[in-house]
Amino acid sequence: MTQPSGAVGYAMELSQLQSHIRALITLEEEEAPMVSCYVHRAIGRNGSGHPLLERRARAIRKVLAGQQLEDFEEAFDRIQRYLGMEVRPTTRGVATFARAGRRPFFLGLQFQVPLPHRLSANATADIFHLVKLKDSYHRYIVLISTEESARILEVNLGAITREVWVEQPELRERVGREWTQEQYQNRRRNRGDRFLKEKIELVEKLTAAAGHTHLILAGSPRVAARIRNCLPKHLQAKLIDVVPASANARVTDVVAATLSTFIDREQQESLDAVAELLSALRRGGLGAAGSAATVEALRRGQADVLVMAQAYESGPAWCCRDCGWADAMVSPPERCALCDSGEVRSANLKEIMIKLAERQSVEVELVQHSDLLMDLGGVGCLLRYAAPEQDRWA
Numbered sequence: 001m002t003q004p005s006g007a008v009g010y011a012m013e014l015s016q017l018q019s020h021i022r023a024l025i026t027l028e029e030e031e032a033p034m035v036s037c038y039v040h041r042a043i044g045r046n047g048s049g050h051p052l053l054e055r056r057a058r059a060i061r062k063v064l065a066g067q068q069l070e071d072f073e074e075a076f077d078r079i080q081r082y083l084g085m086e087v088r089p090t091t092r093g094v095a096t097f098a099r100a101g102r103r104p105f106f107l108g109l110q111f112q113v114p115l116p117h118r119l120s121a122n123a124t125a126d127i128f129h130l131v132k133l134k135d136s137y138h139r140y141i142v143l144i145s146t147e148e149s150a151r152i153l154e155v156n157l158g159a160i161t162r163e164v165w166v167e168q169p170e171l172r173e174r175v176g177r178e179w180t181q182e183q184y185q186n187r188r189r190n191r192g193d194r195f196l197k198e199k200i201e202l203v204e205k206l207t208a209a210a211g212h213t214h215l216i217l218a219g220s221p222r223v224a225a226r227i228r229n230c231l232p233k234h235l236q237a238k239l240i241d242v243v244p245a246s247a248n249a250r251v252t253d254v255v256a257a258t259l260s261t262f263i264d265r266e267q268q269e270s271l272d273a274v275a276e277l278l279s280a281l282r283r284g285g286l287g288a289a290g291s292a293a294t295v296e297a298l299r300r301g302q303a304d305v306l307v308m309a310q311a312y313e314s315g316p317a318w319c320c321r322d323c324g325w326a327d328a329m330v331s332p333p334e335r336c337a338l339c340d341s342g343e344v345r346s347a348n349l350k351e352i353m354i355k356l357a358e359r360q361s362v363e364v365e366l367v368q369h370s371d372l373l374m375d376l377g378g379v380g381c382l383l384r385y386a387a388p389e390q391d392r393w394a
Helices: 014-025 051-063 066-085 128-136 181-210 221-230 251-282 291-300 349-359 371-375
Strands: 002-006 034-040 093-099 105-111 118-122 140-145 149-156 159-167 215-219 239-244 287-289 303-309 317-320 326-328 344-347 363-367 379-383
Touching (some): 014 128, 014 349, 051 066, 066 093, 066 105, 093 128, 128 251, 128 363, 140 181, 140 251, 149 251, 181 221, 215 221, 215 251, 239 251, 251 287, 251 371, 287 291, 291 326, 317 349, 349 363
Parallel strands (some): 215 239
Antiparallel strands (some): 034 093, 303 379, 317 326, 317 344
16 A cells, blocks of 8 residues: 655755755845854754854954944844744754845745854855755655565655655465465565565656656665665666665664765765866866866856865955956956956855856755865866867866
């Protein structure tokens, strides 16, 4: 019997996070600063009043004055109220964005995976850690199997967002009453085969409908091995691991075990992207490396995959408010190098690249550790097409 139980309450799906990111990057700038706050929250405790946030708030107050300082205080107070009163007990990570002024704005997001403590006040929202969350914890399928039952889970951003329960009808009670032992064994074998086929069909439907690219098997090693051997080739290509689990293991514990496996695979895929970038650069093909060349490729719409070290920092950078030109340089240019506008201001090139990538739906691979990528300047991108006049090593 198959019983869809629907989405698990309070769990955010990947598509919802993508919508929130797009809303944040398209939000028009105002004179009032946008306050971005990330909190790693212990279960059962709120994140307001954390010493690190208080220290950052004091540092921000020192560089703001007048109306901007008043607007910061109002926005930070709204965030503090949210953290103190509106966070659910099971939440482990919180991201809040608040702005006062003529066009006030507030967005509070809660996740079942941790986020780092961070507080900033800038013209635009700091979305880097949302993008990192999306890259590290996006969707996958878990099939938990025993001889008697199966649970098929969709995991989004570290939380179960969909659950299907498959239960094999009990046959043992009919032995002696209706069947001989031999008939029971034959029926059990046939029913087991049908049950196995049903599991795989459900996984196929779920992956096809939602576009999942990763599958993890869990539960009884013997049953998981049978399922693995029966998977069609297109599902075998999505399988990334088999996680042993006892029949009475809690679902939350099984999902937690699969998360570490999934993150490891994501990091390997990020390293694969670095290798692909190096190969493209060596061939003189579709690749660009370094801050200037990467931001230019993104600005032109050439980029297919942005490959960025998590530790990447661009140093001093400047951008044009009129045309979007940006570059890393120590001294501010008097005018924009592209449109000759005088509206040039300091900028965070890392945030600019992330926002350009998200705006264009460019895939982002954030790499935890790669000396090879750091040797290239910490950032690069795979290109959709070549521009002969472009310097790909700038």
